[in-house]
Amino acid sequence: MKGLLIVSGLGILAMMAEIFKFKKLLFPLVLLGILGAYVANFMEWNSGFSIAVFDNMIAFDKVALAFSGVILATAFFWFIMANDYFEDMPTVVDHFSLVLFALTGALMLTAFKNMTTLFLGIEIMSIPLYVLAASKKKDVKSNEAGFKYLIMGSFASGFLLFGIALVYGATGSFDLMEIRAKISEMGSGMPSFFYAGIIMMLIAMLFKVSAAPFHFWAPDVYQGSPTVITALMSTVVKTAAFAAILRLFMIAFGGVSESWSMVLASVIALSLVIANFSAAVQTNVKRTLAFSSISHAAFMLMVVLANLRSNATLDALLYYSLAYSIGSIAAFGIIYNVTKNGDETFDSFNGLGKRNPLMAACMVVAMLSLAGIPITAGFFAKYFVFTTMIGTGYKWLLILAILTSAVGVYYYFKVIIAMYFKQATTEEPVTIELSQKVVMILTTLFTLALGAVPGFVAEMFKF
């Protein structure tokens, strides 16, 4: 709860920075604030009892606090990475406050206990992101990305609201616990439009996490947005959306899982196949990572599928989102530095192994982690997901996931091959800012550390 308050306070403070002229101080203040929010969050987690406020509309229980911790840790690394991009802008203050408000929405999504806070959380998170995606004012591509994101986002919100209205009509409540109680009381006596409502909410949430066949906006938006904003979208937003899906479908609709689990299973299968095969033919790095994030979404959805009624395997989802977020921050940070001249194809990585060996080495670790090669965090993340799936009736999904991961290895290795085996047109070394170097090394070490002690981390996330 304190984390949410601190982050939203920071957002307001960031807006003040322009008026009271402490723009130069803003970046260290924001970093300290995020760190403070993380520490406060951790203390609440340690104290072990959950806090419910606003008539039980927001409840920070252990699961919510764990997801908030992942989001805040990612945000901390993100701010160090992104500062270089924002530093010289006259609008740095607006950008920071927009990001902080998006972060507020993300934290709200981890802790909602009511459909109202679910809807508000999604909108508080999304609306600043529409602005941020379109924030390169003169660049038509960025405008287009923001516009597409806005149209698709509000389209999905329409579906979500229609679903909420139908569920409200059937149960007479917006509260997740009351809906759950009503479902177990009525049994199979629920009207048919209730099930339509659940499916519409599921579709809306799948839009938000960009799972196939609702993914078509993601590659365009990821490509057109400024790279640092893409990094934010594929890490913080994704984690928050998964926390929301898990909460919504585990708490409220766990009792009628047979009505939506088949839809979810086919969406996962489609996402795995479409994402991995489309990623293999892309030439733009950011588009490739967009498709890769769709396939990672499929893996995280598998945990939701395995988790129909209990939260026995939540550690798999938390570990996965942590490994994926940290790996993505590292990868996007490097892509941001490499593509500064505007070339976003794989060729921009040519010869990086010679031009900046440290950066190339960090990129190798990030790519191996995203591909799921052993000893990195990504491998254990996939391994934990597979173990949760073994006990369920969806073994065919498991086999499909392993096969499509093999395709995934191909496009991650395209980057590594370009870096070490292709000749660059120039031999001059690539120089980067100190802050970029720091975040690169930190995220790489974090990825390796997560891979070194996976059991310890997973044990922490057992509830």
Next chain:
Amino acid sequence: MLNGISINYYILLSAVLFIIGAVGVMARRNSIIIFMCIELMLNAVNLMLVSFSTLHNDAKGQVFVFFIMAVAAAEVAVGLAILSMIYRNIKNIDTDLLSNLKN
């Protein structure tokens, strides 16, 4: 029953409005019309929430409608800002012209 009319007709009306809006978003090419269609979708939801709220004798549904209205206004404000930015750059708001992002 609401005022002698079965609740199913209220659901049907909002569903029809919602579908008109959804089809409009997908089929129309003018950005302003697309925004109107999104508003139509949201207002279909408002209509349904209000009718369910009356059916259940419960004010929560009507409170939710206020949230939707406020958020929809914020969303359209952002949308129109983005649109005016696009117009400044390409002097058009036809969505067919917005296809610069591809592989």
